[in-house]
Amino acid sequence: MIIDCHVHINQYELLQNTPSLEDRLEKLQLEMISNNVDYALILSSYKVNSERPSTKQIIDAIQKYDNLGVVAGFTIDNHTDEDLKNYKQWIKDGLIKGLKIYAGYEHYYPYDKRYQKVYDTCLEFDIPVMIHTGDTFSPKGKLRYARPLHLDEVAVDNPEVNIVLCHLGNPWIQDAQEVIYKNKNVYADISGLVVGNFDHYFEKMMKEKVAELINYAGEPRYLLYGTDWPISTMDSYLNFVAKLKIKQEYRDLLMYKNAKDLFKIS
Numbered sequence: 028m029i030i031d032c033h034v035h036i037n038q039y040e041l042l043q044n045t046p047s048l049e050d051r052l053e054k055l056q057l058e059m060i061s062n063n064v065d066y067a068l069i070l071s072s073y074k075v076n077s078e079r080p081s082t083k084q085i086i087d088a089i090q091k092y093d094n095l096g097v098v099a100g101f102t103i104d105n106h107t108d109e110d111l112k113n114y115k116q117w118i119k120d121g122l123i124k125g126l127k128i129y130a131g132y133e134h135y136y137p138y139d140k141r142y143q144k145v146y147d148t149c150l151e152f153d154i155p156v157m158i159h160t161g162d163t164f165s166p167k168g169k170l171r172y173a174r175p176l177h178l179d180e181v182a183v184d185n186p187e188v189n190i191v192l193c194h195l196g197n198p199w200i201q202d203a204q205e206v207i208y209k210n211k212n213v214y215a216d217i218s219g220l221v222v223g224n225f226d227h228y229f230e231k232m233m234k235e236k237v238a239e240l241i242n243y244a245g246e247p248r249y250l251l252y253g254t255d256w257p258i259s260t261m262d263s264y265l266n267f268v269a270k271l272k273i274k275q276e277y278r279d280l281l282m283y284k285n286a287k288d289l290f291k292i293s
């Protein structure tokens with residue numbers, strides 16, 4: 028079984044000629060089927076425009092699929108208390124499985140007090156918060172807000188909230204592994220380590236870094252499979268994880284067990 032906990036459905040340049048959300052969802056389905064991916068979580072964006080559908084648009088559009096869930100993006104700049112109120116209702120209705128903060132894409136630290144209502148919501152409904160860390164796909168992102176060490180602050184102050192550190196904090200994977208090791212409420216997804224496909228040398232380097240992370244932080248009950256599709260391709264990601272030298276028990280945790288428990292996917 029495979030759960031991809033991190034995909035997007037925005038109209039990126041990488042996805043040419045798919046202006047409609049429905050067509051992009053169809054593309055996602057084809058990609059999932061051809062890679063034997065059983066379930067995927069779609070992360071709604073930090074802004075809404077013709078290329079970036081709202082959480083509600085995504086919720087409505089995926090009704091016909093039973094293998095997709097939604098993690099709702101929340102920003103200080105582009106979202107309101109009204110949005111959060113709606114999110115709470117949709118969480119209750121089982122339509123949202125987590126919230127996502129885009130530190131770096133918007134220029135605030137994850138421990139900014141204005142995000143506290145997001146963490147409080149996650150606590151209230153017992154859902155995880157995903158936080159962007161590491162390199163930003165957009166050159167307008169500011170990296171100092173996206174360093175994984177900032178999640179330590181959030182994790183310590185919100186010990187009952189489960190936090191997903193996205194992208195292993197790449198390239199600050201050493202910082203990420205300490206934050207994961209130290210805080211039992213911090214998880215990490217391996218998504219978005221590459222744009223497109225891994226080339227041989229980059230893949231080898233990343234494989235070693237993931238091995239080091241597991242060596243350091245121990246049994247990977249915190250590690251989640253995710254691709255960042257369509258930014259990274261699904262087949263290249265499956266090839267990558269196939270090459271990780273980890274025991275089957277650990278592989279199962281990574282590929283689906285951790286995500287299934289954390290996001291309560293049935």
Ligand SMILES: [Zn+2]
Pocket residue numbers: 033035070219255
């Ligand atoms: Zn992403």
